[in-house]
Amino acid sequence: MRKMIKQAISVSIAVALLIPSGWFAQNAGAAVAAADEAVTVFHETFANGAGVAGQSGGAKLTPVTGKAFDGNDDGAALYVSNRVNNWDAADFKFSGLGLENGKTYTVTAAVYVDVDETVPDGAKAALQTVESYENYAEASYEAGKAVILTKEFTVDTSKDKALRINSNADGKVVPYYIGDVRITEKVTSGGGEEPPRDPALDFATIAFEDQTAGGFEGRGGVETLTVTDEANHTEGGSYALKVEGRAKDWHGPSLRVEKYVDKGSEYKVTAWVKLIGPSSSQIQLASQIGEGSSANYPELAKKAVSISDGWVMLEGTYRYSSVGNEYLTIYLQSPSADTAFYIDDISFEKLESEPIEIQKDLTPIKNAYQNDFLPTRHLP
């Protein structure tokens, strides 16, 4: 297996995946997949600023809007300027990307140079992993044109700590835009299909009007959860769930949700909360993915709340690229252990606006576009 991976990498280095700029626009809706099944593990549009991108060398990184180009329909991009050396660039640390050592990923990045820039002969956009400078891909800059850089690579944290999007030496002073960075993971690279999952069940909003806890349990096992008519948020209803007796910041009501999740889909989680005490506190809505040391706890929303606020809505979204070995929860907690509160009208809604990121039976990209690949050099 190890040998096969090494061979695959060698082939990848020898044959850089240079895709004409028009390709991305025509195929913007298709997953860029190098295997039968690819899951997006990181996607940066720069719509909310620089994100996890960090400065390399003396580059200046400036989030911009209104700069639409092929592969960057939303116009939001990161402008990389003030360049003197080819390492004056943007770095994306593996830790910030959420990449794991030993795993194989494919990165695809859309890069653009302004139409009025002077582009020296031989100047090329480039990406690689640093500090090894391996996993190199490049594509010629052309003023006013977008290029798509793509590369499959295996994370080796003994050699590398980040992904760098820069230029070759000939392009060292050319300022450029990065419009979109997507990283996918081959989830079947270990061999064999994952067992099929049942389609997600519909989630009915939990309003506690049936006077049950609706599946909520104390996350710490010591909390007191009581269905009560002391408070209610539901229109025409009477009941809410009272949460008290917490002893730790992470204690609170928790609900298993894996049977409501289609793997790879994005969900909107909404919970209404009413503070009981102390007079002000903070309440967080989060999700737990998996159990034990490998669990993740993405925060979905948090708010500072006062008793006088009455009912307050916490809402956030999360894409379940992993179903945590069939253990997923949504839960509420508070950094102060003495916080007590009511919850009501909890909903868990699949968002249909985004494509499902897991696509099976895709033609491998190197086959689908084999006539579009050009031979290229890679740096030693």
Ligand SMILES: [Ca+2]
């Ligand atoms: Ca963008």
Ligand SMILES: [Ca+2]
């Ligand atoms: Ca209610």
